[in-house]
Amino acid sequence: MSELLQVRNLEMSYYTEGGRVRAVDGVSFDVEQGEVVGIVGESGCGKTAVSLSILRLLPSPPAKIEGGEILFEGQDLVKLSGERLRRIRGDDIAMIFQEPMTSLNPVYTIGNQLIEAIRLHQQLEGKAARNRAIEMLKLVGIPRADEVIDEYPHRFSGGMRQRAMIAMALSCDPKLLIADEPTTALDVTIQAQILELMRELKERLHTAIIFITHDLSVIAEMSDRVLVMYAGKIVEQGSVVDLFHDPQHPYTQGLIGSRPSMDVERERLEFIPGSVPNPLHMPGGCPFHPRCSHAMEICRREMPGEKQGENEHGVRCWLHLDKSDDQARPLRAAVGAAEE
């Protein structure tokens, strides 16, 4: 398969009054054509920052992309002119957002907002554009699409609005869809329906998807590959199967462990202790060390590099780096002993 998107060493910061927040800190990953890549991590780890960086939709100020490349079909989106970037936005790469209640403009009808994208990228006008819009609304399972198209967003429920957003995003046959927590704001039953819809559309349209969530079970259902983010960095990435069966990073292990699931006994349900670090005062070394039960001396001082395992399963943790460091050894041995 060929690479559709290649993100290389992306660095992005928010310059706030309190100081610089490195929201994305050296992130690299690929998305192949038709592939679904999940990004998972706790709130504030930089998932939205990554997704907004790709289409350069960040509020500037305070946001600034400070380094790296975002290659989409070979061209670097970071350096692209505004005019050429706009031709990619909504056409080749589309986005849906977390809050369906606020993502649609309240003073224009659904149809108006849908048709404007179709007219812009599909060279359709008038009746043809409208028909295409109705067809899209039907595709995402909105009943009475030919009437509903003239309604204003406030007449729609959250689930219906998110369907309309999906229709809008898919109306120009994008090669890549970025879905930033598309179900987080919805009720559980509606969540399931929207996920079902997205799975169905993925099969039908073969659009590559970057699917962002903080819910691992959603990732397991949707994705081919997973990126686990912590404090602006990817700490582990690999195929869904590898990641769930053989999680290597203590943070990933914690996430999987804290996932309430039917076949796990209550007692074994562990949570990751502590909370996400203050982005203005990142701990040195491995940012996870204050919460990590495996933390070693070196973790406090140095950032671990990434170890590439088989099947492109990568992890950023001293436990997995063959470091003949004096401080790394004894603790590792102790960990091994504790597990036996």
Added chain:
Amino acid sequence: MYQYIARRLLLTVPVIFGVAILVFSIIRLIPGDPARAIAGVQASPEFIQQVRARYRLDEPLPVQFGIFLGDLARGELGRSTFSRRPVATEIGERFPRTFLLAMTALVIATIVGVSAGIVSATRRNSMFDNVSMLFALVGVAAPVFWMALMLQLLFAVNMRILPATGIGTWRHLVLPSITLGMASAGLMARITRSSMLEVLRQDFITTARAKGLNERFVIYKHALKNALIPVVTVMGLQFGILLGGAVLTETVFAWPGIGRLLVDSILRRDYPVVQGTVMLMAFLFVIINLVVDITYAFLDPRIHYQGEAGE
């Protein structure tokens, strides 16, 4: 939509009624003989007697109020005690001049204020933003008479391109309407700017950009219509204030409008004229509010649908 308008229209009735009670009470609450007050200070005893009979001031208050309302409905506002001309004629002569002045001021204020606000918001913290917000502050803070004198000095005395006072041609309108509109322009620039900045932070703006729309389209289609909602309220209020606030401007520029009529009439204790003018002003405020509400409904579909959903 029509239901919404009809409902708003109906709501104006109690307001007008309330103002009528107020105006009716003013004359009757003044210490002393209301007939004397209405007839005027220098009126002869016969005339006072005539007035007493005409308004049936010996009758109980509810009957008097009924007569008052009947007169109002017929546009019968009595006669000026100063000029002895019908109040309706006095007002009818002057009101169009004030309306013209206030309207011109409003148009200038809206065009200048809203465009400055938009540009300021989209180029936040730029040179333009800083300079225009400084002007906005000065516009709001500068006293009207000072502003008027400065403009008269510059354009009438020094450059001699515009008349300093009086009425007649459009050129007479320029300085007074700029003076009058200055404060409103400043206010509207600031409201537009902050409202626009607020809207530009909203998620649907990111959605619009993510579609690939160019920035002009994002601003003028998606942001502006939302941002104008609070601006329209201010516009309505400002028009009311401009009509009322014309008093000072009319005085400085010798513009014989309704503002001056009101001030002069108060000084002369010309109660029928005061009554008529106050009634007219109240009526105008009600109309302006109505227009504002209807404009809202055009800008924001959530408003009129809400009402319909409840039916």
